[in-house]
Amino acid sequence: MRYFPNDPQTRQEMLQRIGVSRPEDLFAAIPANLQLTSLLNISAPRSEYALLKELKAKAASYPSELPSFLGAGVYRRFIPSAIAPIVSRAEFLTAYTPYQPEVSQGTLQAMFEFQTMLSLLTGMEVANASMYEGASATAEAVMMAKRVYAKGSKVLVSAGLHPEYLETLRTYLSFGDLELVLIPLQANGQTDLEALKAQLDETALCSVLQRVNFYGVIEDASAHAALLEGFKALNIEVLPEMTALGLLKTPGELGVDIFVGEGQSLGLPVSYGGPNLGVFACKAEFMRKMPGRLSGMTEDSRGERAFCLTLSTREQHIRREKATSNICSNQALMALWVTIYLSLLGKSGLRQLAQTNLTLADYARQQMGAAGLKLRYSGAVYNEFVLELPCNAGLWVDKIQHEGLLAGVNLNRFNAEDESGLLLSFTELNSKQEIDLLVSKLKELL
Amino acid sequence: MRYFPNDPQTRQEMLQRIGVSRPEDLFAAIPANLQLTSLLNISAPRSEYALLKELKAKAASYPSELPSFLGAGVYRRFIPSAIAPIVSRAEFLTAYTPYQPEVSQGTLQAMFEFQTMLSLLTGMEVANASMYEGASATAEAVMMAKRVYAKGSKVLVSAGLHPEYLETLRTYLSFGDLELVLIPLQANGQTDLEALKAQLDETALCSVLQRVNFYGVIEDASAHAALLEGFKALNIEVLPEMTALGLLKTPGELGVDIFVGEGQSLGLPVSYGGPNLGVFACKAEFMRKMPGRLSGMTEDSRGERAFCLTLSTREQHIRREKATSNICSNQALMALWVTIYLSLLGKSGLRQLAQTNLTLADYARQQMGAAGLKLRYSGAVYNEFVLELPCNAGLWVDKIQHEGLLAGVNLNRFNAEDESGLLLSFTELNSKQEIDLLVSKLKELL
Amino acid sequence: MSVGKHGMVFSEPLLFELKGGGKSGMDLPELDLPLIDAAELLPAEFLREAAELPELSEPEVVRHFTRLSQWNYSVDGGFYPLGSCTMKYNPKVNEVAASIEGFANGHPYAPYGCNQGIKRLLFEFEQDLAEISGMDAVSLHPAAGSHGELTGMMLIRAYHLDRGDLKRTKVLIPDSAHGTNPSSASVCHLESVELPSGPDGLIDMEALDRLMDENVAGIMLTNPNTCGLFETNIERVCQLVHERGGLVYLDGANMNAMVGVTRPGDMGADVLHFNTHKTFSTPHGGGGPGAGPIGVKSLLEPYLPRPVLFEKDGRIEMDFDRPKSIGKVRSFYGSTGVLIRAWTYIKTLGAEGLREMTLWAVTNANYLKARLAGDFHLPFDSQHCMHEVLLTDKFQQERHVSTMDLAKGLIEAGFHPPTVYFPLVVSGALLIEPTETESKETLDHFADALLELSKKSHEELAELPKMPPVGRVDEVLANRKPILRWQPES
């Protein structure tokens, strides 16, 4: 076994020093009836060559080469080649949580830079070092709201929230006594703020709004914020497609209390939806109520700038059952990845990227409109929108796959009654040419 | 341009400090008529995404997935995943020649380890830190022989030497006054030692023998060495497929004076034949006549073990026209790659690898023999041999490619008169199953 | 190997302190359309000023992060015996596996058939984990161990609630447990009741008997526990809990002491989590990502997060129609990229290799124990240790030398310190987990270094470490005056 360094003779020496004759003797504390007497029913050891061959065969079922309009919470991004070689440097890859700051300044400074980068991007005062991913981070935001506003009990949630986030939130809430109230969308695809208003009272714990909502429509976040004024309910913004912040007003400017994002959209591989990256930021006043790790700037014994984990008294390893979250291992490497991505992209790059997404989606809307196809919602969009197909979306998507396009997400997946909705996403990896091809396929339906 | 760090304003500051207003002013020393007045006729800048797409499309013409029996000087090897991440560590990849030992101990120790590893593998007393590749290294060996034995003038070369090595040697010799005499092969595929004997006299500078010769036949190196005894002619051994040293007697044991190998066979990617790796080793007595870099063990100012480039007085940057070779940049990273490969493979692994190659080639020989196919030579082989096809080898190879096999090297490429010879190579990447398929295709010819 | 040397490591400003302006380190794909200004399409009040991200070239970014990396200690760089974390070697082939194009690009909502390959892999992985743990079903959704704990506790709660047993709102947790256990319990509104350990470091059966009542949903225990000891009474514990209507959660962080040798499912556990980033060699990444698959007995299967994978007509399908499911605990289906690595590891080792792994992980720990016993206090010595050994600074404290001093001294000597001051059941804990991928040679170097340090005075150690890029870091200051982001100088 190529991973085990001690040869049989060395092992004998070690066992001798320990005072046993076989390694099995070391397990004497395990009752005999619990000890396995035969090998596990798992395949025999296999060579690296054979395994890579099998892995490639398995991966080959995915048609990577096809133009794709799949989004809906996980976005295809151009990923510069410069990121992976840095992230996979053993010093980042094979270290763990920087508990010992003297030998972890690289991780700690990168975490601090991530926090800063996300603060700059969101306009929020404090960002943490990562959560698992967007959906559970949304649940954490609601739980944090409860720590901030103990009297609140009603969780107001826009129906524009990603269905999987919503389902996750429901799961988290189902064991406590918070009540989840769903606020419907209007015909234009924006959240019905009147309906929200009707629910606002002192029992309202928070209002959860996905700013570019699941159906691609940009919410009127200022109006949302204005509505919440005068209530204790916290303003929680969710944003899976974070590149929208290359154009859209920051949650910070909009008075958001807690911001939750999905960092996958900032240059992480799609990777079947994981590992992804929960982005979590809030107002400074709530800092000590926040979940997750934080890197702080401090000094070393020589008086030089240094970094260390800080405000750990919020965390499970100190606070145990009273911690602000149970999170321990998190998405540190993904946060590093995103930090490098944003460093490379930079100020002007981010803007250009967002405008590119906007341009492509707009071109598609125009072309589809011109072709007589029906858009489900009229609200302004960023890089996604819903098409109302004149046929069964699932069947059409499967058919079109064989014609060489991954045409979009069939909304039936999230709503059994929705048979015609197709959610299309446009990123910098798409082109006019691909959109023209898509439109030509769609035209065949008319 | 993403590779240039200075923004326009900084550039202005710099130009100002220099005292010019435009960068073009810095080129005033270039006569005006030599200055280009328009852009080069080279494509416009292209994005990383577009280029990688194009590169993948270009690479796709090669059918990597097909079973392959191509060898003939460049060998398909199983390459463990652990090598690339180390070799591509920036500290190895983006450093240069370790002229400043204080900041290059990593490269220097690895070079020293390579030299040791190759000494152990070949049984030769001294190995250098690398040559470009096998063919030019063979020419360097002959030129070195001339430095050792100044009176020699006749270069005896076995016809079993790789044709491209032979052609390279001819090129190098064509500007001096050494005479190249080709020693033919016998019917069994071994070099005709009688013919060699007839050429041996005091004008014989050296005898160049490829031990596992180009046609796959293992030469009788002991007899060759015995023959040279009593003559001043140097015994030069060439070995493109170095894994044969997992089984075969070392050149050191056989009294070889200069050994030349192609390190590609020790775990480097095929990569269309380059970059590859010249391995060069010799007896200690010739050390100061050797070409190429050497890392030596010494001490630092604290009395601790350290390494540095040594015997540099042989080299071009010191000795200029009197240097032992003109080589400067070499194949350092390839040497590192091979060092890691051999470290992973280890003593038992190398033996197993060589036996695997031997086993597969033997199985193929047995099966083909049993099927009534004709082998060109009867001599013992390692992992390659020549099949005498009952048809035009070139046409058959092209046809069989379309049936899903890269069936071997058509020898017509090297000899216009040879229309039926097919050189087959078997490595650990082949299998019984693949060989059975090949044999079944070959049977169709009978 | 152990002796520290100076190195090629330099100071490096913050990203935001590098001079930028007007550049980008990334070229976006060419757009075959004229770029539309956002202001033409979106209402002005929707739009922002450009975010003040750094403006750097690719070489600057690469150098910045390369330099930062050079300040980190890592498994590839040295011995990292962080107890409870299983810092074993992370095989390089695993990284190759996860980055294969079809995996890296696979979209979770792609049409029928596209993801058969990855689904098959995940299904196989579930089966292997079930076999390894002796459980009936596995869910790969949880993102890390603690997320697995939470999911598992939700299942236990769902089970009781489904049976109408509404009063079970407490959970027993040994005092030696990891902090995530009580914390995870809290997140799903279970009240933690601390179960004191006996003098042998094991579960105190009397206390269990006393505390396990009809308000208790179950027990969350770690086996081997965080003292490196196998809970010898594990069957009786499970039996007792079960008899009184509770369920057993087993924290599988320490599976590296059990794989191929014994199975939690056979002991009586109803639900457990795995840490792929511990037992199954996926890299720790400076804090993550991990993955925390859970295994359950069939009584909990109906409550598993949705969707659940199953095989039908030779294809792997997803079952969304799970009426009793707790629902989702995250978006999509898990840390797939991490799970691919873990699959590769299990398939590489195979049944034989997995057992070897455990045997030699435990041997390595006991070898260190043998080397250090005598000079260090062993708080619990009734059995061989499992895959990690717990020491304390009791003997050293007699000379005012603390665990912290020893830890910083180890840094100076070129090692990563063990886990310190955990578990909390002993004072001045040093929890040392060597893992099976370390050589005797390395263990000897480490033991030699620790033995030498243990003889030093507090004064000598207090100045250490001197060698790393920074001296001892002032964590108190960081807490008192939190600076959590860089601010432009105004």
Added chain:
Amino acid sequence: MSVGKHGMVFSEPLLFELKGGGKSGMDLPELDLPLIDAAELLPAEFLREAAELPELSEPEVVRHFTRLSQWNYSVDGGFYPLGSCTMKYNPKVNEVAASIEGFANGHPYAPYGCNQGIKRLLFEFEQDLAEISGMDAVSLHPAAGSHGELTGMMLIRAYHLDRGDLKRTKVLIPDSAHGTNPSSASVCHLESVELPSGPDGLIDMEALDRLMDENVAGIMLTNPNTCGLFETNIERVCQLVHERGGLVYLDGANMNAMVGVTRPGDMGADVLHFNTHKTFSTPHGGGGPGAGPIGVKSLLEPYLPRPVLFEKDGRIEMDFDRPKSIGKVRSFYGSTGVLIRAWTYIKTLGAEGLREMTLWAVTNANYLKARLAGDFHLPFDSQHCMHEVLLTDKFQQERHVSTMDLAKGLIEAGFHPPTVYFPLVVSGALLIEPTETESKETLDHFADALLELSKKSHEELAELPKMPPVGRVDEVLANRKPILRWQPES
């Protein structure tokens, strides 16, 4: 950025000193046949004892080389202004390009059609190099710059010999030339005649006139020369050489000062080499691999190494039928993996980017010159420098401070030293080449450090460097008692 700090770097024994035995760090592919013992197939006298290679596990090997790497200075880690070597940033995308499966696996003797893609790429690359240099044809065979020189000189000899001009056995080489020039000339049996530089560091036209006779095959010159100066008389030089029957070889190591601005072909060069590992950003790899393509005017085209690429019916073919070819200079067709990287670089920059590259490489060098002039002796100051600036230690020598002292002081300050004591035409040379991929910020740090060092005493500097893993290394000892391999202790 410039200030050195201590780091995570440890001592490491030799590979052969690590304890091994009975293990391998590699699993070979499964063999579906019984393994045959070699003794059954081969005569016993052919066979060896197993080679005493190390027997290590994968984790040990990975850690060993990771630790070694941590002792190296690198471009990604810091400023590396090694003159004449163009240590620019090596883009990461180039590495991805070369490792694409079809390229990495492509066998040079594969049947018809398999290698169309790589041949097309190489053909395009030849065309781009011809355009960049103003030459008529390009060969990609040579493995590095010096190999290119040798090949080029062979072409020149072949040309003369082909014309029956047998007496041209000398070659003129300026005294400032790189050592490879005279050495390459020697390998193809040309006698080097040193051409003294004028007081301005440029070719002395009178000396040229005197030495250029009918026994001279040609001249080998470097432009810009190794003093960082453009040979202003280049056209007259070429003209004179041509008039007297010689040919002009241009050492293209310094192309980074010319691409997109001026072309050697237009100056009169007949043959030149490129160093892809300098101008075209392919990594230096601790000494290689490089690639040294050559460009020629049409008069030398018939002699190019075989085979030559050409286009026919939309396909790229290889022409082996070249009766006047010098033959091959290596096996196969060149350092393909390196050439793929260089192609990617050229296509990334495009015409605009290539010119920018040159403009800013020269600007960076002149900026350093401006910062350092006054405090350092500039031996030649008649023109702006090109992409590198040559200083000497003349002023510092007044206080007994040498170039060597400054170099080691720079190491201590966190920089790689410039090229030292080359070119030989000045005493105590410091040849500084910043390249275009360095920021002003870095240049300023470097200039500040060098200016500070230049004020130190010899005594202060003699002790440096202190920070790297080793102190000053005893090269004299290494030469006196060469130890070139590890020996098992007997």
